[in-house]
Every structure is written in C-alpha cells, then in structure tokens.
Amino acid sequence: MDLSQYLEIFIDETKEHLQTLNDQVLIMEQDPNNSDTVNEIFRAAHSLKGMAGTMGFKRMQRLTHDLENVFSEIRNGKISVTPDIVDIVFKCLDALEGYLANIQESADEGTEDNEEIINLLNAALDGGSYSAPVSEPEAPAEEAPAAASASEDASSSKSSNGDKAKFHELALADFEVKAMKDAVANGMHVYGATVYIQETCILKAARAFLVFKGIESVGEVAKSEPSVQDIEDEKFDFDFSVFVISEKDIDQVEKVMSNVSEIQEVVIEEFNPDNAKIASSDAKTEEAEEEAPAVQEAPAEHAAAPAAKKEPEKKSTDTNKKKPVVNRSVRVDIEKLDDLMNLVSELIIAKNGLVSVSANEAGNHNQQFNEQIEYLERITTNLHESVMKVRMVPIESVVNRFPRMIRDISKKLNKEMELIMTGEETELDRTVIDEIGDPLMHMLRNAADHGLENTLDRIKLGKPRVGTIRLDAYQDGNNVTIEVSDDGKGVDAEKVKASAVKKGAITEEQAEKMSDKEAIDLLFRPAFSTAEKVSDLSGRGVGLDVVKSKIEGLGGDVEVSTVLGEGTTFTVRLPLTLAIIQALMVDIREEKYAIPLSSIVTVEDIPASEVKLVQNKEVINLRGNVIPLVRLSEELDFEPLDEEPESLVVVIVKKGDKQAGLVIDNLIGQQEIVIKPLGKYIYIHKMFSGATILGDGEVALILDTNTLL
Amino acid sequence: MAEVIESASVGEVKEYIVSRVGDEQYGIDISYVDNIVRMQSVTRVPKTQPYFIGVINLRGEIIPVMDLRKKLELEENELTSATRIIIIKPEQSALLGLLVDEVREVVSLAVEDIEDVQHDSNGEYNMYVTGVGKYKDTLISLINVAGIIDD
Numbered sequence: 001m002d003l004s005q006y007l008e009i010f011i012d013e014t015k016e017h018l019q020t021l022n023d024q025v026l027i028m029e030q031d032p033n034n035s036d037t038v039n040e041i042f043r044a045a046h047s048l049k050g051m052a053g054t055m056g057f058k059r060m061q062r063l064t065h066d067l068e069n070v071f072s073e074i075r076n077g078k079i080s081v082t083p084d085i086v087d088i089v090f091k092c093l094d095a096l097e098g099y100l101a102n103i104q105e106s107a108d109e110g111t112e113d114n115e116e117i118i119n120l121l122n123a124a125l126d127g128g129s130y131s132a133p134v135s136e137p138e139a140p141a142e143e144a145p146a147a148a149s150a151s152e153d154a155s156s157s158k159s160s161n162g163d164k165a166k167f168h169e170l171a172l173a174d175f176e177v178k179a180m181k182d183a184v185a186n187g188m189h190v191y192g193a194t195v196y197i198q199e200t201c202i203l204k205a206a207r208a209f210l211v212f213k214g215i216e217s218v219g220e221v222a223k224s225e226p227s228v229q230d231i232e233d234e235k236f237d238f239d240f241s242v243f244v245i246s247e248k249d250i251d252q253v254e255k256v257m258s259n260v261s262e263i264q265e266v267v268i269e270e271f272n273p274d275n276a277k278i279a280s281s282d283a284k285t286e287e288a289e290e291e292a293p294a295v296q297e298a299p300a301e302h303a304a305a306p307a308a309k310k311e312p313e314k315k316s317t318d319t320n321k322k323k324p325v326v327n328r329s330v331r332v333d334i335e336k337l338d339d340l341m342n343l344v345s346e347l348i349i350a351k352n353g354l355v356s357v358s359a360n361e362a363g364n365h366n367q368q369f370n371e372q373i374e375y376l377e378r379i380t381t382n383l384h385e386s387v388m389k390v391r392m393v394p395i396e397s398v399v400n401r402f403p404r405m406i407r408d409i410s411k412k413l414n415k416e417m418e419l420i421m422t423g424e425e426t427e428l429d430r431t432v433i434d435e436i437g438d439p440l441m442h443m444l445r446n447a448a449d450h451g452l453e454n455t456l457d458r459i460k461l462g463k464p465r466v467g468t469i470r471l472d473a474y475q476d477g478n479n480v481t482i483e484v485s486d487d488g489k490g491v492d493a494e495k496v497k498a499s500a501v502k503k504g505a506i507t508e509e510q511a512e513k514m515s516d517k518e519a520i521d522l523l524f525r526p527a528f529s530t531a532e533k534v535s536d537l538s539g540r541g542v543g544l545d546v547v548k549s550k551i552e553g554l555g556g557d558v559e560v561s562t563v564l565g566e567g568t569t570f571t572v573r574l575p576l577t578l579a580i581i582q583a584l585m586v587d588i589r590e591e592k593y594a595i596p597l598s599s600i601v602t603v604e605d606i607p608a609s610e611v612k613l614v615q616n617k618e619v620i621n622l623r624g625n626v627i628p629l630v631r632l633s634e635e636l637d638f639e640p641l642d643e644e645p646e647s648l649v650v651v652i653v654k655k656g657d658k659q660a661g662l663v664i665d666n667l668i669g670q671q672e673i674v675i676k677p678l679g680k681y682i683y684i685h686k687m688f689s690g691a692t693i694l695g696d697g698e699v700a701l702i703l704d705t706n707t708l709l
Numbered sequence: 710m711a712e713v714i715e716s717a718s719v720g721e722v723k724e725y726i727v728s729r730v731g732d733e734q735y736g737i738d739i740s741y742v743d744n745i746v747r748m749q750s751v752t753r754v755p756k757t758q759p760y761f762i763g764v765i766n767l768r769g770e771i772i773p774v775m776d777l778r779k780k781l782e783l784e785e786n787e788l789t790s791a792t793r794i795i796i797i798k799p800e801q802s803a804l805l806g807l808l809v810d811e812v813r814e815v816v817s818l819a820v821e822d823i824e825d826v827q828h829d830s831n832g833e834y835n836m837y838v839t840g841v842g843k844y845k846d847t848l849i850s851l852i853n854v855a856g857i858i859d860d
Contacts, residue, residue, distance in 0.1 A: 346769060591753065636755045678754070678764060680803040681858050682773035685756040691764060691771050699752040699766050 006203055007107055008331075010055050014100050017044045017051075018093060022404045025089055029407075032081035042071045047202070048096070054202045057109040060099040066121040067092050073125060087411075088120045090404070164267045167192035167225075167241035172276045176223050176243075180273035183222075183245040190222070191253055192271035194241045201262040205234045211263065212242075214256035219246025238264075243271060334430055337391050344380070344387050345580060345674040349693050351380045352671065356695025381672065384580055392427035395473055395482070398437045399424055402444055406469060409448045416455045416466040417448060423473035428480050432554050432574055436482075439547040439558075443484040443570050444469060446543065451488035451568050461565075463487070479556075479598060480576060485569035491562040493519040500525075520560055524548040555689065557706055559656050571656070583673045583692070583702065584651065587666035588632050592700040594673055594692055599705045601652040601659065603667065608644050620650065620661055627652065630708050631663045635687065653705040660709045675702060721820050725842065727849055728795065728809035731783040735809070736816070736842055736849040737795060743804060744796040745812055748788055765794065765806060772796060774806035780857060781837060786810060799858050807857075816849070818842040823851065 024041045027034065049064040067089065073079045095114045102110035170192075172180075180190045195211055197204045208231045215221055221228075222243040226236045246253050250270060258266045358373050399421055406419040428436070452458075452467035459465055464487075473482045493516035500506045500522050506514070524544050551558045556574035575581075575598070583594040584603075604622065611618050611629060618629040629650065634640070650661040673692040678684050678701075689704035725736030726745075744767070751763040751774055760779035764771050774794055778785060791811040796804055823840045836856040842849040 349769060676771045679771055679773045679805070680800075681775075681805050682754065682761050682764070683757045684754065687756075688754070691752070693766050693769060693771070697766055698750055699764050699771055701752065701754065 006055070006206060007103070009203070010051055011100065011104055013051060014048060014096075014103075017048045018097060018100065019400055020044045021048075021093055022090075023400070025086060025093070026403055026407060028081055029083075029086045035075075038071065038075045042068065042075050045071055050200060051202045057099065057103065059111075059113055060096065060103075060109050063092060063095060063099075063114055063118060066118050067096075070121055070124055079124065085124050088117070088124055090408075092117050092121060164194060164196075164265070165192065165269060166194040166239065166267075167243065167271070170223070170225050170241055170243075172223060172243075177273050177276045179222055180243065180245065180271075180276070184273060188219075188245055188247050189250070190271045190273055191244045191246065191250060191268055192241070193244060193254075193257065193266055193268035194239055195257060195263060196239045196265040196267075198262045198264045199238050201238075204236075204238065204262075205232055207260055207262050208232075208236075208240060210260040211257050214260060215242065215244055215246075215253070218248045218253055218256055219244050332390075337387070337430070341387055341391065344384050348380050348384065348580060348672055348674055351376055352673075352693075352695035353697065354695075359695075384672070388429070388576070388580075391430045393430050393433045394425050394427050395433065395436070395480075396424040398433055398440065399471060399473075402441070402471065405441065406444065406448060409445065413449065414455070415448070415452055417452055417469060418466055419444070419469050419471065421471045426473040426475055426480055426482075428574060429576065435550060435554055436572075436574065439550050439572070440471070440482065440484065442543055442547050443572075444471065447484060447486035447488065447568065447570075451486035451490075453489050475576070476573075480574045482572045482574070483569055484572070485567060487567040490564040490566055490568055491520050491523070491560070492564060496520060496522050520562060523560065524558070557655065573656075580672060580674050583671055585668035585671050585694075585700065586651065586664040587668060588636060588664055589638050591636070592668065592694065592698070593632070593636075593664075594671075594700050594702040595651060595653065595662070595705060596689075596702065597670065599653045599655065601654050604650045604652060604661070606648045606650050606661075608646055608648055611648070622652070622661070625659065627659050627661045629661045629663055632703075633663070633665070635708065653709070655706045655709045658709050660705070662703075662705065662708065673700075673702070722817050723820075724815055724817050725849065725851065726795065726815055727813045727844075728793070729811040729813060730777045730781065730809050731786060733783070734813070734847060734849045735777065735781075736818075736851045737797065737807070738851070738854065739815060741797040741799060741854050742795060743798045746794050746796060746806075748792040748794065748808075762808060767796065767804070767806075770804065772804045772806050774808055775857070776808045778808070778810075797854060799854050805858065816842075816844050818844060818849075818851075 021041060021044050024037050024044070027037045028041065031037065045064055045068040049061055049068055052058075052060040052064055070079070070085070070089070074081060074085075079085070092114075095112075095117050098112065099109045102108060183190055195208070197207050201207055212221060212224075212228065212231075222245050224231065224240060224242045226240060230236060231240055244253055250268060254266055254268045257263065257268070355373060355377065358369065402421065403419050406417060409415075410417050447469045448467075452469070453461065453463070455465060455467075458467060468487045470485045471482065472485075473480065475481075497506070497511040497514060497519045500519075501508050501511050505522065505525060511519075524547075548558055551572055551574070554574060556572060558573075559571045560568065561571070562568040582597040584597055584600055586593055586595060606620055606622075611620055613619070614626070618631070619626050620629055621627075648663050649665065649667060650663055652659055652661050671694075675690040676692060678688070678691050687704055687707045688701045690702045691699050692702060694700050724739040726739055726742055727734055727736050729735075746765075746767065749765055751765055753763040754761060754773075757763075760776055762774050762776045764773050766772075777783075789810070792808065793812045794806040794808055795812065796806050798804055822844070823842045825840045836859075837853055838850045838856075839853040840851050842851055
C-alpha cells in the first residue's frame, strides 16, 4: 500500500509526540515520581514507535523502541530517574528530531543508526535490574501486549461474541429503513456489519476509509455509525458498524471488507429491514438513548488510545471531558490563504470606491442605496476579520521549544534558572509567527547568558538562587506584546558607553551627553556586545541588531528597559495584522496621508499661542504632559505657509511610553485601508510604511509614526 | 552602412517603442513594455530620488513613475495632452512607469542598424543608453532598461 499520502499526517503527529515527550520529560526531571507524566511519556513513545513502524522507518522505530524500554522500566519502578538518564533521553529525542527532519526533506529517515545513543539507552537499562535482551530491532511480540494493556478497558467490554454484531443496536431513521425495504423489494440484499480494527493500528481512519471504498465497489453504504465524517476524523474507537445495500452475496461483501489490512474481524449478517429499530418510535427511544452515551464515550476512550492526536497533555486532561480531542479542522496551504487575503483586500478597495462615489453624489440616490452600501461595508469588515482569524496561530507553536532550550543552557552554563511563560495562547498572523521564533530565541539566550548572574553570585547578592526568565505575551489593542525579562544584573549604561567609545561607535563627547536610555539603545546597533567573554551562546556581536531589524521588518518594534541589579526587560510589539488596518486619513496641504489608528492616542485642537519652545524645540503642554510637536508639513518638504493658522490640529501618537503631537491641516476621517507596497526601484523614506489606494482610486502614503518620535 | 528600412533580412530584428523626450527620440525594447497609459493623478513621494515624480495606481497596483527627462538630465517641460506613461516590466513582478512627452510609433530595427555606442558626444560613458538606432533619417537612442533602474 502506498503510504506517501499519510506522510504529512505522520510528520505532524510525530512532531506533536516529540513535543509532548520534551514537555513531559522536563516535568519528569522536576518531579520523578509523577506517575501521570511517566504514563504519558510511555504512551507518546509507544505511539511514536508504532507510527514509525507502520511507515517503515526502521531506524527510527528501533531507537524509539529502546527509548520505550527505558520508560517502561521507569514506569515499573525498576530504574529511577537520574539526571544522566534525562540527558540520554533528551539526546535520544534530538536524534528522533533528526530523523524527522530527514523524513520531512526527503521522505527518507536517512542512514544514521545512532548506535551510540542506543548503547547509552541499553546501558541505562542494565544499570537497573532489567536484563532481558533489548536490542532486537523489531519486537512485534512485545508491541501487541503493550498496546493491549494501554487500551485494556476498551477491549474487555466487547469480548463476548454475542455483543459483537453491534449493528443490531443501531437506531435507524424512517427514510433509511424505507431505502432498505425498497432495495429488498428490488431483489437486493441488505447486510449489517460491524468491523473491528486491530488495536495496534495507527492510521485507523485510513483503514476505515479503505473498507468504505471496498464496500462502494460492491454496493453502497446505507448507514454507518459513527458517521462517515466522524470516522474520517478518527472520532471512533476500534470498531464501526455499517448497513450495506448490495446485489452481491454475503461472502463477497465480507471479503472486500476483511481484505483490508489491519482489520481484525468483520461480523456480517443479512439484515431484515422489518426488524430495524426506528429511531423516532417511542417504544425504542430507551434503547436508542442507551446507544447514545456509548457513542459519546468514544472520544474519551480515544484519548487513551495510542494513536490519539492530542493537544499537549496539560490541557487535554481538563478539556477532554468537554469536547472531543480531535478538532474538526481542514489543513490549508498558507498560499491559498494568502490568495484569499489578497482577494479580500481588493474587495475592500472596491468597497471604498463605492463608498466614495456614493459620498460624492450625496442626495442623488435613495435611502435604499445607502443601506446597501452600509450592508456591504459590514460584510467586508466581517469577511476581513474572518480571514484574519483563519490566519491566526497561537504563539505556543513557537515558544513551546523554549523550556527545553533554557534547560540545556542552564546545564551548559551551570547556572540555575527557570523559564516562566504566560500567554502562549495569544494569537498572531501566521507570517509573523514564522519569523518571530529566532528573535525571541535570541533574546532568551541573551537573558540566560548575559542577564542572569552565576548561581554563586546570586547567593552572594542575596537573590533567589534560581534565576527567573519570563516570557509574557498578551494582546494590546491592535498589537501583540511579548515581554522577555530576567531578574539578573541589568545593563550597566556606563559600561555600554565605555564599550561603544572603545569600539569607535560614538565619541567620548557624545557619550557624556547621552542619557542612560540612549546608551542602552546602543545595544541594538550592529556589531555590539558588552560581553567580556565570547561564549558559545552569545556575545559575538551579531544579535540584537538582527533582532531589531527582523522585528521592524514585521512592522513591529522592540524596546529595552533595565534596572541595574534587578533585571532587564525586552518589550516586543507586533501588529496583529499585516495587510489591512484602520487608519485616520488626514490632509496635509493638498495631499492626503494615512496614520494607523493603533498608534493614535487622541486628536486635539491647540491654539497656536500655546506652542512653547523648549531647547529650541516646539512642545505643547497637554493636561500636564509636555509633548514635542512634529510639523508634518515640514517633514514632508512643504514650503512654510506665509501665515500661521490660529489653531493647530494635532494628532497625538504614541510609541511605548513616548508621545508626540503631529501637526496636520485637516481631518478627513477613519477608514479601513489596505497596505500596499510602493513598488521596487523607488527610494522610500522610512517615515512611510507603505501606501494605500483610496476610494477615488488615488494613492495615499501611510505614515510610520514610530520613526517620527 | 546602407540605410535599411523596416525588417532587415540579415540578423536579428528587434521592435522598439519610440517616444519623444524633449527634442530627442528614445526607443524602448518592446519586450519590456507592459502597457502605455495617459497621464493621470500622481501621488508625490517626499524625500525620494528627484527623478521620481511619485506613484500611480494602475488597476490596484501601485507603480512608481520616473520622469525620463529628469533621469536623462534634460530640460524640464510642461505636461501636455500627449504626455504618456510607459509601464515597463524590468523584472518579474515589478513594474515601473516612465514619463515621456509623446509616444510615436513602433519600429523594427535590425542589429546592423544599431550602433553600439555607450558614449555620448562628449565622450562620456552613458549607462542609460545601449546604442543608437538609425531609422529612416532619424536617430533613436535605445534605452538601457537595466541602467536606468540601477541606482
């Protein structure tokens, strides 16, 4: 059988299992006696082995097999969890990830046998009391009982033969019975069948699908329980029942069903529709209800089954009971979503066009036209939001590898530290997610390597022995903020200045004038590192500047704040969406510009007389805050006006805790705009983040207010 | 070299769109040309190169427009009803508009009709022109598309 169509599922599920293993082994390291964790690890390892075997990846299967043996002994209490064992296990997981990477690239696991790790695993086993041979590459004999025990409950309930023809219990709807009776009247046969799939089967939905395909070659499926959809989604235990209408005799029908591999048993009988249980009839409701809970149980049992596709264990334990483990979802190529997004963008531009036509001809058309326009506006806005939501991915998929990374760094540097993460469920656009992993990883490494002191120093300073690194993510209006902070020594502004002077990045005079904050911002300059020692992890001077440019490339920004001796916080702000934003349209002289609404605080009318000069810069005092003024007409190279207007329209914008007042000439209004690139070849000053097409077809530039602060 | 009109029987023949910029004629290899549009509303882009007059919206795409007069350092002239924007496609998925005073005709030039000069009358190297084509009794400067976008 061609397995290539299952390769994608295999890769996705293997990733999940490896992530579960990584997560759970970290927990096990902290709490070796947690039997839930050990069981979960064992299950994940077992599934992994089965899947690798099914797909024919022998080396991967062998390595997982030995890994599973180790967990099996841990579970049985024969060997105890020591740091050495955890290290070997992590090595093994890395090797498995290596296999997976090969498979992803070339559909082949490669030729690395990882003998060394296998020997280490076996040595770990020998260290315990277990001494049975473990190096057989394949152990089908062991596999079966292990699987059986994993789903013991499920199998015991259906051991007796009489219960096996489960289809007798099915309640049928009137129309289904009628279809069967018609078929019988036409000389066809109706068969009831219950199909049992081997419990070691990994891709049972695929097997079930083959059974259905087989049936379709000899007849048709009149009814199936669970429904075909649920079976495709793997929402069933190891059996399902069908009613088949066919003109072939019973042996032929049975043959096509039982010919599918990994099918354990097919119980099939001729079925008389007159004996059917009618779902709607009162007399039968009791039994029908009995059936219902049995079906609902399936997802719960399913959670325990080895092949279950599940969320990381922490969550699944409390969500299991409420909703099925398997989400009903469709995998979609990201390019198709991009196309969809582009179409929505075009639709919004067309809608804006219509709105502007209707505004220009105000009064010329009737109420109904206006209502339809408003309706269209609502729909396009909702459509945009829906498409955006489809593209959103929780940052969990990026950050879930960090605990493991911090653990490794901790071992390597011999510093005690822990990573606390919150807000992993915060969602970001897929394109942002793909890019944000490296910058975050860099900041975490920085915190671990430069931020935190050595354990000894921490004790001397009277700080908690274990250093804390935090990663907090949350949504803030139209932005997502991710903070990476540590409780380490903080950044010494004087040291940064001295280092910058030494490297010739700034002069000594500049250094003297510089505020601490400005000095710390020097960290984001290229080729800058204050680490006195270059380590494996960081300090090579490539880093924070790359982090900054990457984040700015995504339309976000990054700031650092630090308190000497108490710690450092990096704050990354990212836009929720990259393509369509709400903006305030403004006039500056005869030109129109867009200012993203997300950066606007308020809009104020300020009498010209209230503009004051501080250090030769124009400022206003707004409710106690002194805010610098930026005259956009000057920034945009307009000639100054001969006469100052008496009152200024000032748009107050913010970036972090900084504010500025942008002087404009006129407000036009709020509008949903589509960000378009300005094309190649032309030089675009960084004060513009792009352009948009207005309702009347004209182009307006979008101001990036961050660069004006 | 004898004057050869229209398609020559010898060698390769290329088609050029001939446009007037000031008093001179410039030819653009037709394989680069995507479209020719009338003058339309142009949005100025502050702080950009001086020879870019701004950007236009062409069927939902934003395209920068270069003033060939300024690029070729010719005298400025007023826009007239004959002014056109030639949209060229120097690379896949990137368009550029060239502002010209008038678009005249399409001519076919054989390789022999093209003098391969990249130096102007003062002997200076001119990276914007690949050669001069002779057509009837006029000379057409052939624009080096790679040269004008390479700045």
